[in-house]
Amino acid sequence: MTAPMLARVANTVYWMSRYVERAENTARFIDVNLQLTLDRTGGINAQWMPLVSIAGAEKAFIERYKEPTRDNVLHFLTLDPDYPNSIFSCVAAARENARTVRETITTEMWEQVNELYHVMRNAQPEFLSHHFYRGAKRTAMLFTAITDNAMSRTLGWDFAQLGRMLERADNTSRILDVKYFLLLPTPEDVGSNLDVIQWRALLHSTDALEMYRQTYGPITPRNVADFLVLNRDFPRSMAFCLYRAARALTRIRGDDAHHSPNLVRRRLGQLQSDLEYATIDEVIGQGMHEYLDGFQTRLNQIGDAVNAAFFQPRDREEAEPSEPKGTPAATS
Amino acid sequence: MRLQPYRLADAFDELITENGRPRPAAEALSRRLATLPDGELVKKQAAAESALFEAGITFSVYGNGDDPANTERIIPFDVVPRIIPGAEWDRLEQGLIQRITALNHFVEDVYHERRIIKEGVVPEQFVELNQPTWAACRNIRPPGDVWCHISGIDLVRDRQGEFRVLEDNLRCPSGVSYVLENRRVLKQTFPHVFGELNVRSVDDYPDQLLQTLQSLAHDAVDRPCVVVMTPGIYNSAYFEHAYLAQQMGVPLVQGSDLIVHDGYVQMRTTAGLSRVDVVYRRIDDAFLDPKAFRPDSMLGVPGIMDVYRKGRVAIANAPGTGIADNKVIYAFVPDMIRFYLDTDPILQNVDTFLCAREKDRQHVLANLAELVVKPAHEAGGKGIVIGPHASQETLDKAAADIQADPANFIAQPVLSLSTVPTICDEAIAPRHVDLRPYILMGSQGCHVIAGGLTRVALREGSLIVNSSQGGGTKDTWVVDPSPFRADFAPPGMSQSQSQSTGGGDA
Numbered sequence: 060m061t062a063p064m065l066a067r068v069a070n071t072v073y074w075m076s077r078y079v080e081r082a083e084n085t086a087r088f089i090d091v092n093l094q095l096t097l098d099r100t101g102g103i104n105a106q107w108m109p110l111v112s113i114a115g116a117e118k119a120f121i122e123r124y125k126e127p128t129r130d131n132v133l134h135f136l137t138l139d140p141d142y143p144n145s146i147f148s149c150v151a152a153a154r155e156n157a158r159t160v161r162e163t164i165t166t167e168m169w170e171q172v173n174e175l176y177h178v179m180r181n182a183q184p185e186f187l188s189h190h191f192y193r194g195a196k197r198t199a200m201l202f203t204a205i206t207d208n209a210m211s212r213t214l215g216w217d218f219a220q221l222g223r224m225l226e227r228a229d230n231t232s233r234i235l236d237v238k239y240f241l242l243l244p245t246p247e248d249v250g251s252n253l254d255v256i257q258w259r260a261l262l263h264s265t266d267a268l269e270m271y272r273q274t275y276g277p278i279t280p281r282n283v284a285d286f287l288v289l290n291r292d293f294p295r296s297m298a299f300c301l302y303r304a305a306r307a308l309t310r311i312r313g314d315d316a317h318h319s320p321n322l323v324r325r326r327l328g329q330l331q332s333d334l335e336y337a338t339i340d341e342v343i344g345q346g347m348h349e350y351l352d353g354f355q356t357r358l359n360q361i362g363d364a365v366n367a368a369f370f371q372p373r374d375r376e377e378a379e380p381s382e383p384k385g386t387p388a389a390t391s
Numbered sequence: 392m393r394l395q396p397y398r399l400a401d402a403f404d405e406l407i408t409e410n411g412r413p414r415p416a417a418e419a420l421s422r423r424l425a426t427l428p429d430g431e432l433v434k435k436q437a438a439a440e441s442a443l444f445e446a447g448i449t450f451s452v453y454g455n456g457d458d459p460a461n462t463e464r465i466i467p468f469d470v471v472p473r474i475i476p477g478a479e480w481d482r483l484e485q486g487l488i489q490r491i492t493a494l495n496h497f498v499e500d501v502y503h504e505r506r507i508i509k510e511g512v513v514p515e516q517f518v519e520l521n522q523p524t525w526a527a528c529r530n531i532r533p534p535g536d537v538w539c540h541i542s543g544i545d546l547v548r549d550r551q552g553e554f555r556v557l558e559d560n561l562r563c564p565s566g567v568s569y570v571l572e573n574r575r576v577l578k579q580t581f582p583h584v585f586g587e588l589n590v591r592s593v594d595d596y597p598d599q600l601l602q603t604l605q606s607l608a609h610d611a612v613d614r615p616c617v618v619v620m621t622p623g624i625y626n627s628a629y630f631e632h633a634y635l636a637q638q639m640g641v642p643l644v645q646g647s648d649l650i651v652h653d654g655y656v657q658m659r660t661t662a663g664l665s666r667v668d669v670v671y672r673r674i675d676d677a678f679l680d681p682k683a684f685r686p687d688s689m690l691g692v693p694g695i696m697d698v699y700r701k702g703r704v705a706i707a708n709a710p711g712t713g714i715a716d717n718k719v720i721y722a723f724v725p726d727m728i729r730f731y732l733d734t735d736p737i738l739q740n741v742d743t744f745l746c747a748r749e750k751d752r753q754h755v756l757a758n759l760a761e762l763v764v765k766p767a768h769e770a771g772g773k774g775i776v777i778g779p780h781a782s783q784e785t786l787d788k789a790a791a792d793i794q795a796d797p798a799n800f801i802a803q804p805v806l807s808l809s810t811v812p813t814i815c816d817e818a819i820a821p822r823h824v825d826l827r828p829y830i831l832m833g834s835q836g837c838h839v840i841a842g843g844l845t846r847v848a849l850r851e852g853s854l855i856v857n858s859s860q861g862g863g864t865k866d867t868w869v870v871d872p873s874p875f876r877a878d879f880a881p882p883g884m885s886q887s888q889s890q891s892t893g894g895g896d897a
Contacts, residue, residue: 065648160643
């Protein structure tokens with residue numbers, strides 16, 4: 060257990076990290092879709108609406124853009140300052156958070172998030188290409204790399220790590236959900252004739268293709284799901300992310316194994332062991348979409364509990380708060 | 392690019408003598424500039440500014456519409472440094488320490504014995520002891536009787552080349568982060584010149600600041616918890632608050648992070664409350680404690696003044712220090728030096744007329760067109776009327792204002808601020824500068840940063856250096872004679888070859 064940090068600062072670092080991760084993931088799945096459209100086999104019926112679905116923003120999109128054309132979807136997800144989860148909005152929020160905690164993060168981290176912001180600010184709609192998204196993804200990854208290589212493993216890093224891993228687990232589950240739903244609307248379709256290119260794209264957007272190959276070889280929907288949900292070694296799988304999130308949480312709380320776990324630990328521990336002991340056939344049997352939907356709901360509840368346990372300033376040590384109400388604030 | 396042709400302004404130039412030669416301390420820089428191909432200096436200028444922008448060393452500008460991008464700018468930075476010879480600096484440093492020591496005595500005195508008033512050196516009418524904020528600070532004893540922990544004293548150089556004090560900033564002087572960052576960037580811009588010259592370092596400022604702040608903690612505290620307190624990210628100096636906290640490795644807090652609990656100031660952490668021993672606050676006294684001062688302050692900590700009075704938290708600068716920070720008290724500082732220190736001032740003031748004095752007022756009103764009139768309690772160049780540049784209408788209004796409220800105005804002769812060569816539209820031309828050195832005063836003594844912030848008026852002929860009114864900054868080099876000369880080293884000798892001679896005293 061390291062020295063305590065300001066609750067406000069912990070909250071800000073946590074969200075800074077989540078926003079950068081969210082921006083990176085959005086750049087990832089847009090980039091893959093762009094590449095699919097270049098590929099004749101996959102590009103004939105290039106679909107753009109699924110990207111909006113991954114982000115869970117159908118309503119917001121339809122209200123303002125009507126047609127899910129390439130340009131509309133790209134603008135909405137990338138540059139729209141009024142859509143709070145566009146890459147631009149996430150990056151701007153991450154930078155604003157970083158600005159508030161400049162004394163806690165390192166100069167290099169600040170310069171990197173600042174650069175990311177200026178890349179997005181200067182982006183022109185006509186240049187939203189593979190090159191652009193690859194650049195955005197790399198600039199965001201560099202921020203994460205600097206964080207990991209420059210910050211002492213004290214509370215600041217732990218909260219950044221907790222935020223990043225919860226966000227990544229959520230993003231992987233969303234990418235999987237939409238693709239799975241689109242490609243295989245019912246569990247009975249498992250084993251049907253599949254479009255390998257689309258599945259490849261799914262793996263690609265999580266940078267998982269090569270690692271998947273090394274583990275499983277041929278691409279099957281079942282194995283892809285297994286890899287992204289339950290694999291313990293792949294750093295973007297849901298199980299891996301939860302394992303790392305739980306580890307960060309243990310460090311934040313100190314070694315309190317002898318005390319009854321608080322709400323955050325209970326919720327996170329339960330979800331993590333569900334993943335640890337599940338088999339992919341059980342998951343598919345429940346219905347993939349239902350399973351992932353439940354997963355996202357439980358992640359939100361963990362977010363609520365993190366907020367209540369660490370970020371709400373308490374003037375004296377009180378008993379653990381009861382079940383917090385409301386949804387997590389999407390902003391810090 | 393060359394310094395010549397360089398048309399001197401009607402003022403003392405910091406780098407170039409009257410016959411157009413570089414001053415001795417500026418020779419190396421001048422040689423280096425002469426070797427730069429055309430356009431190179433302008434490129435260096437652009438690179439330096441973009442380095443500052445990338446580092447996010449920006450200040451906020453208000454009232455520029457809704458686009459958030461408009462609200463952030465860097466202060467223009469000019470890559471040609473201002474150079475001060477070390478020997479001259481040493482004398483300045485002594486003068487600054489002398490001045491701040493006397494001011495500290497004054498603050499201590501007016502809140503306790505008031506000797507200086509009783510003995511008639513400073514008339515009571517000029518000391519605003521009844522102002523509510525200052526009244527609340529009577530009879531408080533800050534640790535070590537130090538009040539003015541962090542100060543910035545503005546200096547200008549007159550036509551004869553003599554430094555004079557223009558203003559004492561004892562509240563929350565800002566700008567030191569620019570000194571440190573300008574130096575960092577300029578080292579990248581002119582690495583060879585730095586290698587050749589013996590420029591005094593400014594990099595130890597954060598350490599000195601931390602030591603100063605730690606020295607204020609109660610002796611019983613083993614590892615004092617120091618925090619920097621900011622009004623928040625919308626404050627124009629927020630970058631500096633965060634920067635100093637980061638450089639010192641201490642928390643940056645807002646008022647809402649702090650609470651008075653169990654008789655101490657505590658901060659709200661992820662693991663509950665944690666005690667704070669020293670607060671370097673970058674907010675004004677009036678906002679510090681809504682219970683003691685302005686009740687509508689959302690920035691402060693309710694009850695912090697009670698804790699402070701009991702000696703359970705230190706606050707820098709001490710609340711109440713501002714009583715000595717106005718343009719009227721300024722006029723008495725040379726007298727304070729004689730009174731408290733029994734010695735003559737090393738640094739001279741600018742001649743100052745106090746409009747509250749009948750005789751001075753008559754003189755000011757009769758000579759408005761030749762004088763600079765300043766409100767006594769404004770900062771940042773606000774409300775200043777420069778006689779020779781003002782319209783008759785402005786002068787008439789100034790005269791009316793003075794007659795309505797004489798105590799609120801002072802006047803000074805128009806100064807000829809010194810100039811430094813500055814890049815202007817791809818050429819180099821003289822621009823007027825001032826200098827703000829920062830002085831730290833802890834329980835153990837004083838420290839003055841080597842040089843300080845040089846502010847430059849970028850418009851031709853302008854004497855207003857404030858960043859809010861088109862001013863920029865320069866790096867300030869205090870240069871000592873080099874202990875060795877480059878041509879003494881045998882050709883080809885390098886670090887690695889000289890290792891074999893190691894082992895002896897360096």
